[in-house]
Amino acid sequence: MKVTVAQLKRGERGIIKEFSADHVPLKLLEMGCLPGNEVELVQTAPFKDPMYLNINGSHLAIRKETALQIEIELIK
Amino acid sequence: MTGKQINVALIGNPNTGKTSVFNQLTGLNQKVGNYPGITVEKKEGLCKLPRGLKAHIIDLPGTYSLNASSLDENVVIELLLNKNDKDYPDVAVVVSDVENLKRNLLLFTQIKDLGIPTILVINMADRMERKGISLDIDILEERLKTKIALVSARKRTGIDKLKELIINHRNISTEPCVNASVIDPDYFGNLRKAFPKQSIYKLWLVITQDVNFGNINRNEIDKTHSFNTKSTSELKRLQQKETIHRYQFINGVLKEALRIDTNAAKDLRSRLDRVLTHKIWGYAIFFAILLLIFQAIYDWSSYPMDLIDSTFASLSELTKANLPEGVFTNLIAEGIIPGLGGIVIFIPQIAFLFLFISILEETGYMSRVVFLMDRIMRRFGLSGKSVVPLVSGTACAIPAVMATRNIENWKERLITILVVPFTTCSARLPVYLIIIALVIPDETFLGFNLQGLMLMFLYLLGFGIAILSAWILNGILKIKNKSYFVIEMPNYKLPLLKNIGINVVEKTKSFVFGAGKIILAISIILWVLASYGPGDDFNNAEEIIRENYTEQSISTEELEQEIASYKLKHSYIGIMGRGIEPVVAPLGYDWKIGIAIISSFAAREVFVGTLATIYSVGSDEEETIKNRMAAETNPVLGGPLFTLASGVSLLLFYAFAMQCMSTLAIVQKETNSWKWPILQLVIMSVFAYVVALIAFQFLK
Numbered sequence: 001m002k003v004t005v006a007q008l009k010r011g012e013r014g015i016i017k018e019f020s021a022d023h024v025p026l027k028l029l030e031m032g033c034l035p036g037n038e039v040e041l042v043q044t045a046p047f048k049d050p051m052y053l054n055i056n057g058s059h060l061a062i063r064k065e066t067a068l069q070i071e072i073e074l075i076k
Numbered sequence: 077m078t079g080k081q082i083n084v085a086l087i088g089n090p091n092t093g094k095t096s097v098f099n100q101l102t103g104l105n106q107k108v109g110n111y112p113g114i115t116v117e118k119k120e121g122l123c124k125l126p127r128g129l130k131a132h133i134i135d136l137p138g139t140y141s142l143n144a145s146s147l148d149e150n151v152v153i154e155l156l157l158n159k160n161d162k163d164y165p166d167v168a169v170v171v172s173d174v175e176n177l178k179r180n181l182l183l184f185t186q187i188k189d190l191g192i193p194t195i196l197v198i199n200m201a202d203r204m205e206r207k208g209i210s211l212d213i214d215i216l217e218e219r220l221k222t223k224i225a226l227v228s229a230r231k232r233t234g235i236d237k238l239k240e241l242i243i244n245h246r247n248i249s250t251e252p253c254v255n256a257s258v259i260d261p262d263y264f265g266n267l268r269k270a271f272p273k274q275s276i277y278k279l280w281l282v283i284t285q286d287v288n289f290g291n292i293n294r295n296e297i298d299k300t301h302s303f304n305t306k307s308t309s310e311l312k313r314l315q316q317k318e319t320i321h322r323y324q325f326i327n328g329v330l331k332e333a334l335r336i337d338t339n340a341a342k343d344l345r346s347r348l349d350r351v352l353t354h355k356i357w358g359y360a361i362f363f364a365i366l367l368l369i370f371q372a373i374y375d376w377s378s379y380p381m382d383l384i385d386s387t388f389a390s391l392s393e394l395t396k397a398n399l400p401e402g403v404f405t406n407l408i409a410e411g412i413i414p415g416l417g418g419i420v421i422f423i424p425q426i427a428f429l430f431l432f433i434s435i436l437e438e439t440g441y442m443s444r445v446v447f448l449m450d451r452i453m454r455r456f457g458l459s460g461k462s463v464v465p466l467v468s469g470t471a472c473a474i475p476a477v478m479a480t481r482n483i484e485n486w487k488e489r490l491i492t493i494l495v496v497p498f499t500t501c502s503a504r505l506p507v508y509l510i511i512i513a514l515v516i517p518d519e520t521f522l523g524f525n526l527q528g529l530m531l532m533f534l535y536l537l538g539f540g541i542a543i544l545s546a547w548i549l550n551g552i553l554k555i556k557n558k559s560y561f562v563i564e565m566p567n568y569k570l571p572l573l574k575n576i577g578i579n580v581v582e583k584t585k586s587f588v589f590g591a592g593k594i595i596l597a598i599s600i601i602l603w604v605l606a607s608y609g610p611g612d613d614f615n616n617a618e619e620i621i622r623e624n625y626t627e628q629s630i631s632t633e634e635l636e637q638e639i640a641s642y643k644l645k646h647s648y649i650g651i652m653g654r655g656i657e658p659v660v661a662p663l664g665y666d667w668k669i670g671i672a673i674i675s676s677f678a679a680r681e682v683f684v685g686t687l688a689t690i691y692s693v694g695s696d697e698e699e700t701i702k703n704r705m706a707a708e709t710n711p712v713l714g715g716p717l718f719t720l721a722s723g724v725s726l727l728l729f730y731a732f733a734m735q736c737m738s739t740l741a742i743v744q745k746e747t748n749s750w751k752w753p754i755l756q757l758v759i760m761s762v763f764a765y766v767v768a769l770i771a772f773q774f775l776k
Contacts (some may be wrong), residue, residue, distance in 0.1 A: 009748075013283040013344070020478075022309060025450055025562065026141075026145075026315055026316060026319065026558075027140060027141075027145060027484075027560075027562050028318055028320055028562050029319045029320070030141045030143070030179075031140060031142045031179060031562060031564065032178065032179050032323075034320055034323055035317075036319075038605040039365055042346070042349065042355045042565075043349060043350075043447075045353070045355070045447060045450065045451055046355050046451060047451055049450070049451050050447055050450050050460070050561065050563075052349075052353060052447060052565060054177070057175075057238065057344075058176065058178075058179050058180070058564075059564065059566070060562055060563060060564050060565055060647055061443075061446075061447045061450075061561075061563050061565055062560075062561060062562055062563075063450070063560070063561045066560055066561070066562075066577065074299070
């Protein structure tokens with residue numbers, strides 16, 4: 001099954017896999033959301049949307065719809 | 077090169093303390109204006125360098141990269157690509173934050189590739205020790221082919237080193253540190269063949285960005301078939317490749333030059349975030365802060381406002397008493413001074429609002445509010461980023477409309493712009509205060525003051541209608557766009573007093589000079605219209621009244637007032653007012669209120685001043701105007717003019733009507749179309765009329 005950032009629970013981490021260029025805004029890449037980087041879910045607003053992430057030391061918040069586009073591999 | 081100023085451009089990601097560095101370099105020696113034709117704020121300043129040299133410094137809008145996604149970011153690229161621009165930098169200074177060096181270096185490598193001498197400032201160097209960060213500056217300088225200044229704008233260290241580097245900018249290499257063309261060698265090879273004289277990276281930017289470009293025309297590139305033109309999605313993929321490629325380079329450099337001791341104490345950030353973005357506490361704290369802001373705006377600022385009010389009133393008296401009688405003196409005492417007073421009185425509120433907003437932004441808290449509110453606002457077609465404009469709207473819609481700029485999604489941004497004028501701006505406050513004092517009894521209900529409750533109701537009504545119309549617009553507007561939302565959650569910082577001070581002063585100044593001009597002009601025009609009239613009725617007013625009263629005993633004071641009001645009725649403004657009386661009569665107003673409403677279309681706060689002029693009361697003092705207003709009678713129905721029905725009708729009219737030319741002008745600029753401001757004007761005003769009509773007919 002495809003695991004995405006949207007499935008992370010608070011405090012969980014994952015490694016970003018390749019993602020489709022058409023669904024993820026360039027700005028997100030520029031802010032450090034790149035394949036191979038580690039992503040941690042810091043906090044979520046009610047209904048898990050938006051999601052507050054720490055991607056390799058870069059702290060940012062994105063909406064769930066974007067989070068669903070970023071595939072990851074969970075770190076146990 | 078003595079005598080010549082060095083042009084310096086300050087560039088950097090948001091939240092790197094770029095503005096603090098700018099403030100340290102220029103002090104109060106700065107000027108805030110607009111870029112020609114657009115409303116992007118242009119900040120520039122002069123910096124004195126050692127050895128008698130001077131630098132002209134431009135603080136460019138914050139951006140994450142040279143791939144522009146907003147008007148503010150476009151400004152950065154347009155300047156850096158146009159060698160003929162008078163502000164084209166001799167040297168670029170890229171400001172970075174030591175804790176976010178990796179991300180900040182992305183922009184640095186892009187600027188460097190443009191062939192401009194580029195200095196790297198690593199700011200917040202005072203935090204290095206606490207965060208366990210160590211840097212090898214020599215390796216960094218060598219690999220990035222630049223000179224570095226370690227700066228702490230907070231502790232004021234490193235600024236002299238930076239100035240020294242600016243003077244010696246000619247010694248800095250202009251060689252790029254990343255070769256972007258490896259991402260698609262064939263494509264870039266063809267580009268080079270087609271335009272052998274141009275910098276390859278500049279060409280790439282022109283192709284991918286929608287910007288005006290000095291000496292190369294976009295069409296010229298599109299027309300040249302010597303290389304394969306790419307589709308937008310292919311270009312987008314290449315841009316992603318470019319970003320990844322740059323990050324690979326940066327990672328390599330930082331592996332050698334940067335060490336972070338992860339054992340350093342767990343930071344304040346996560347502890348604060350646990351509370352401030354908490355699902356319950358986060359909202360509770362946000363609403364507590366909002367309450368504090370409103371308290372400050374409406375309670376604390378009343379003291380300086382009363383002082384300003386009485387100062388201007390006595391200034392008026394003083395002018396009348398000391399200058400020779402005549403038209404000129406009257407113009408100053410009754411037109412210009414009250415007009416100026418009407419502007420100055422808003423300074424305390426505006427300053428308080430900007431004080432709070434800049435503290436919230438400087439500390440990094442505002443991003444948390446955006447995070448908390450996004451989901452809720454999205455239901456109504458707005459964005460979490462709409463919260464700042466909606467809160468700013470309680471001071472003035474003009475800065476609020478400008479604050480919508482960082483909303484990426486055009487539909488959300490447009491809806492925010494369209495509904496912001498419903499929030500209760502400070503210009504409505506004087507109108508509310510005087511009408512409420514007139515028609516709402518000063519009694520308590522369940523321990524609350526009825527007048528206070530009414531005022532609060534009007535504020536909530538403003539927000540409520542703004543949200544409701546956003547929801548309706550969200551359903552009506554068919555704008556297709558890819559929605560995305562990214563917001564940086566910066567570190568918490570103690571705000572720098574100097575930054576906040578400068579920000580408050582600048583914002584207040586731009587309000588006073590922007591809106592102020594219109595208010596002043598309207599007061600003068602009104603005074604003229606009310607002081608002159610056509611025909612015998614106006615010119616012979618004194619004789620006519622004296623004749624009528626010859627038999628009766630009447631005090632000179634009363635007589636003078638009778639003459640004044642007769643004159644007013646037959647002045648130009650009186651004639652206009654009686655012309656529109658049929659339109660406003662169904663709402664319960666007489667011609668005088670009609671005039672006040674018309675003049676309010678320039679700016680609402682003119683209302684009280686207009687009534688002051690019309691009721692021929694010399695000063696703006698509320699009590700006196702209020703007494704005169706209470707004595708007015710309704711021309712159609714008889715009885716007092718200001719009843720609960722007409723008062724509520726007037727309050728609702730002011731709550732909903734679009735009565736602000738400056739806001740319309742700014743909406744036109746920001747949406748780049750006349751369609752939206754005109755729709756705003758028509759829909760809001762018709763809505764206001766209908767609601768006021770219903771309220772009056774129902775309550776009377």
